[in-house]
Amino acid sequence: QSALTQPASVSGSPGQSITISCTGTSSDVGGYKYVSWYQQHPGKAPKLMIYEVNYRPSGVSNRFSGSKSGNTASLTISGLQAEDEADYYCSSYTSSSTLCVFGTGTKVTVL
Amino acid sequence: EVQLLESGGGLDQPGGSLRLSCAASGFTFSSYAMSWVRQAPGKGLEWVSLITNSGNTYYADSVKGRFTISRDNSKNTLYLQMNSLRVEDTAVYYCAKPKDDVAAGIDYWGQGTLVTVSS
Numbered sequence: 001q002s003a004l005t006q007p008a009s010v011s012g013s014p015g016q017s018i019t020i021s022c023t024g025t026s027s028d029v030g031g032y033k034y035v036s037w038y039q040q041h042p043g044k045a046p047k048l049m050i051y052e053v054n055y056r057p058s059g060v061s062n063r064f065s066g067s068k069s070g071n072t073a074s075l076t077i078s079g080l081q082a083e084d085e086a087d088y089y090c091s092s093y094t095s096s097s098t099l100c101v102f103g104t105g106t107k108v109t110v111l
Numbered sequence: 112e113v114q115l116l117e118s119g120g121g122l123d124q125p126g127g128s129l130r131l132s133c134a135a136s137g138f139t140f141s142s143y144a145m146s147w148v149r150q151a152p153g154k155g156l157e158w159v160s161l162i163t164n165s166g167n168t169y170y171a172d173s174v175k176g177r178f179t180i181s182r183d184n185s186k187n188t189l190y191l192q193m194n195s196l197r198v199e200d201t202a203v204y205y206c207a208k209p210k211d212d213v214a215a216g217i218d219y220w221g222q223g224t225l226v227t228v229s230s
Contacts, residue, residue: 001172032214036216045221047220089155100146100214102155
């Protein structure tokens with residue numbers, strides 16, 4: 001099972017919106033509603049930001065939103081803030097025996 | 112408050128064995144699937160294994176046949192037995208609790224325990 005493909009880095013200025021893509025196949029991203037997004041600051045454990053494509057856990061800012069089209073899922077961060085600078089990972093349920101696959105990760109830089 | 116506390120990490124040689132433990136609290140442990148996720152130094156997240164509340168197990172291809180996930184509901188503890196360790200198993204190992212629907216994402220993570228495999 002190969003990792004889902006994400007851009008290595010995305011940057012934006014404070015207040016701007018950025019979008020991170022996550023590309024898989026019909027056996028994972030494209031086949032199921034189970035795409036999640038995680039934020040990870042250096043030296044910290046990941047934090048769930050989006051689950052089931054576009055649902056936000058309690059306490060997560062509504063500046064974070066998710067979507068999916070075909071085999072590609074996306075995370076959009078609007079009103080970019082300095083605290084959003086972190087690594088972001090997507091994950092998906094997969095029909096393979098491995099059950100779950102993560103993306104390659106994207107470093108978000110706030111200029 | 113949900114808490115996941117990993118232990119058992121350390122340094123071992125290639126071919127060696129280690130057992131990781133994860134003490135869970137703050138939720139009904141026996142009702143939930145549990146998972147292990149790892150992260151090699153400077154690298155991305157890699158899903159390792161999952162055990163359902165009924166004991167069904169799943170593994171990443173990279174650890175299948177070498178790692179065994181198990182749980183002791185009487186002790187609210189999750190385990191990962193790691194045998195035939197390889198240098199590429201070096202990583203921080205996170206204990207993780209999936210949401211109610213095991214496929215829906217991980218809503219709680221431990222702080223991680225570092226496993227280093229080196230001669």
